[in-house]
Amino acid sequence: MLKLDQVNKIFNESTPDEKVALDQINLHLQPGDFVTVIGSNGAGKSTMMNMISGALTPDFGSIYIDNKDVTRLAEFKRSKMIGRVFQDPMSGTAPTMTIEENLAMAYSRNRRRSLHRGVDKKRKDLFRTSLETLHLNLENRMTANVGLLSGGERQALSLLMATFTQPSILLLDEHTAALDPSRAELITDLTKRLVEKDQLTTLMVTHNMQQALDLGNRLIMMDKGQIILEVEEEQKQHLTIAKLMDEFQRIRGEQLTSDAALLSV
Amino acid sequence: MFSAVFGSVEQGIIYAIMALGVYLTFRVLDFPDLTVDGSFVTGAAVAATMIVFDYHPLVATLTAILVGFFAGCITGLLHTKGKINPLLSGILMMIALYSINLRIMGLTSENSVGRPNIPLLNSETIFSKFQGFWSNLGIDETINGFLAGLGLEHLPTTWGTVVLMILVVVIIKFIADWFLQTEVGLAIRATGDNKKMIRSFSANTDTLVILGLGISNALVAFAGSLIAQYGKFADNGMGIGMIIIGLASVIIGEAIFGTKTIFRTTLAVVIGAVIYRIVLGLSLRVKILDSGDMKLITAVIVIAALIIPQILEKRREKARKAKRQAKRMAMKSSQGGHSVVEAGSSQ
Numbered sequence A: 001m002l003k004l005d006q007v008n009k010i011f012n013e014s015t016p017d018e019k020v021a022l023d024q025i026n027l028h029l030q031p032g033d034f035v036t037v038i039g040s041n042g043a044g045k046s047t048m049m050n051m052i053s054g055a056l057t058p059d060f061g062s063i064y065i066d067n068k069d070v071t072r073l074a075e076f077k078r079s080k081m082i083g084r085v086f087q088d089p090m091s092g093t094a095p096t097m098t099i100e101e102n103l104a105m106a107y108s109r110n111r112r113r114s115l116h117r118g119v120d121k122k123r124k125d126l127f128r129t130s131l132e133t134l135h136l137n138l139e140n141r142m143t144a145n146v147g148l149l150s151g152g153e154r155q156a157l158s159l160l161m162a163t164f165t166q167p168s169i170l171l172l173d174e175h176t177a178a179l180d181p182s183r184a185e186l187i188t189d190l191t192k193r194l195v196e197k198d199q200l201t202t203l204m205v206t207h208n209m210q211q212a213l214d215l216g217n218r219l220i221m222m223d224k225g226q227i228i229l230e231v232e233e234e235q236k237q238h239l240t241i242a243k244l245m246d247e248f249q250r251i252r253g254e255q256l257t258s259d260a261a262l263l264s265v
Numbered sequence B: 001m002f003s004a005v006f007g008s009v010e011q012g013i014i015y016a017i018m019a020l021g022v023y024l025t026f027r028v029l030d031f032p033d034l035t036v037d038g039s040f041v042t043g044a045a046v047a048a049t050m051i052v053f054d055y056h057p058l059v060a061t062l063t064a065i066l067v068g069f070f071a072g073c074i075t076g077l078l079h080t081k082g083k084i085n086p087l088l089s090g091i092l093m094m095i096a097l098y099s100i101n102l103r104i105m106g107l108t109s110e111n112s113v114g115r116p117n118i119p120l121l122n123s124e125t126i127f128s129k130f131q132g133f134w135s136n137l138g139i140d141e142t143i144n145g146f147l148a149g150l151g152l153e154h155l156p157t158t159w160g161t162v163v164l165m166i167l168v169v170v171i172i173k174f175i176a177d178w179f180l181q182t183e184v185g186l187a188i189r190a191t192g193d194n195k196k197m198i199r200s201f202s203a204n205t206d207t208l209v210i211l212g213l214g215i216s217n218a219l220v221a222f223a224g225s226l227i228a229q230y231g232k233f234a235d236n237g238m239g240i241g242m243i244i245i246g247l248a249s250v251i252i253g254e255a256i257f258g259t260k261t262i263f264r265t266t267l268a269v270v271i272g273a274v275i276y277r278i279v280l281g282l283s284l285r286v287k288i289l290d291s292g293d294m295k296l297i298t299a300v301i302v303i304a305a306l307i308i309p310q311i312l313e314k315r316r317e318k319a320r321k322a323k324r325q326a327k328r329m330a331m332k333s334s335q336g337g338h339s340v341v342e343a344g345s346s347q
Helices: A045-053 A099-107 A121-132 A151-163 A181-198 A209-214 A233-237 A241-252 A258-262 B002-028 B036-052 B057-080 B086-106 B126-137 B139-149 B160-179 B183-193 B195-199 B205-231 B242-257 B262-284 B291-334
Strands: A002-011 A019-029 A034-038 A060-065 A082-085 A169-173 A201-205 A218-223 A226-231 B117-119 B233-235
Touching: A002 A045, A019 A045, A019 A226, A034 A045, A034 A209, A045 A060, A045 A082, A045 A169, A045 A201, A082 A151, A099 A121, A099 A151, A099 B183, A151 A181, A181 A209, A209 A241, A218 A233, A218 A241, A226 A241, B002 B036, B002 B160, B002 B183, B002 B205, B002 B242, B002 B262, B036 B057, B036 B086, B036 B117, B036 B205, B036 B233, B036 B242, B057 B086, B057 B126, B057 B205, B126 B139, B126 B160, B126 B205, B160 B183, B160 B205, B160 B262, B183 B195, B183 B205, B195 B205, B205 B233, B242 B262, B242 B291, B262 B291
Parallel strands: A034 A201, A034 A218, A082 A169, A169 A201
Antiparallel strands: A002 A019, A002 A060, A218 A226, B117 B233
16 A cells, blocks of 8 residues: 655765754555654654655665555655645645635645636535534534634544545644644544544554554654564554663663653653 | 826826735735836737737737736746846846837837837727727716716716726636635745645645746736826836835735735735725826826835834734733732632643
């Protein structure tokens, strides 16, 4: 479904600021896989996401989606197959446009945009039924501008929009990090529900270890541009935060520090 | 007085087409496009040149629209593919068009390559063609007869121009409203709102920016070609400050009518263009002001339209706050001076 083959990325090459962001990354997702990605800041998680979505191109290596080499495919073309939710709730929606217009744009993702009316009667009904599944009463505010929604509501809408056309890959980049704990929980539940409904192949970056353990069937840990730990389905069910921390210490010979540890509870 | 306002309305409605173009780039695409100063003249130059060569005015106008579209597309290409800052790509195109416009008008003179202006005094224009059809209907006499009955003097010679232009502008307005609701239109609006988002929904933002700029400058060139035919001359200096006039129309309209829906905003822009012309026309009737002061007056109008709404909003906010504070004080005193803050309700 998704395959990263020897992907490399170096920023600011041959300057004092040189940074190896991704170092020989290999990753293979089967259809229906839900992989959570953890690791401290600067581990290369976001770079990997941007590489898959096409916002960045690798220096070396290839990326395959649905067995198609997409390494050089432009971001906007690739996004036909990829649904994305960003960390910043402002990023995933157009604030001065209405809820139904935002959904209409999501609806057009894998179609050719034409001079057809974006929101017609038939689509409106479809949008309403989808919004009802969020249980946020958004179905009664469809003509309200998205800018008026709270961060949690926006993120729920982003998630719905990202999954609307059942993309081949769903990329979630710390999409609950900017929300308060109760909202984050709501979005986490929603993520679970939407991914399960369509059996979406998902890659989720998170700083919250508990979330990484609760969601998904596989887990990978990244550090300094490498994947240092891969946990498969059966092992993952028995994994705890303490075990994860021990594992990190065993591999790296140092304490897992920084925000990853702080945010683990 | 009446005839002065009438003239302003006539012109204002033509300029409204340009204002809609400016609205499309400045507001919808969030792209301050200075190409306008050049493409307005391009429209005028193309139409005037073709009319001199005895093309049908309608063909001349349509060609002007097309050329304006291309000019806008080039600005878009400079910005998206050449990665040049939006303001700078517009300025570059504007300055390039200055020379191109001289060349276009130069086609009409045999002994020089460039030409700064073309008079159209005895040529057929869209308006004179329409007049031929209109005057047979006898509507002018009816309206003027009615108005004369009300005691008005200095009545306009014809209502044809204003009726034709209102028709054209209303059609363009409704096409714009419809277009901005289509799938492509939604994507263009989102490009101005949140590029990252719409790109993640497989829209090619580069193409959309180019398309948007093309349509906008097509409208601007259309207005230019009509102003040339209305004023019966094309001049290389007629585009100076056009972007500011467009902005003035957009800002005045939005300040008065608001931006709640697309339908309302485009209507606001059209009426804003007319109001701007009326204000300008009236201020030029003040004895000490000269037509050379027009640009200064324009600047003052725009500054006023930008600042006055802010002051009003601040006042309103203050009044609202004071009212709420008074209410809170009243409630406090009725509770016996205790205000209870609940702690621990949020984490």
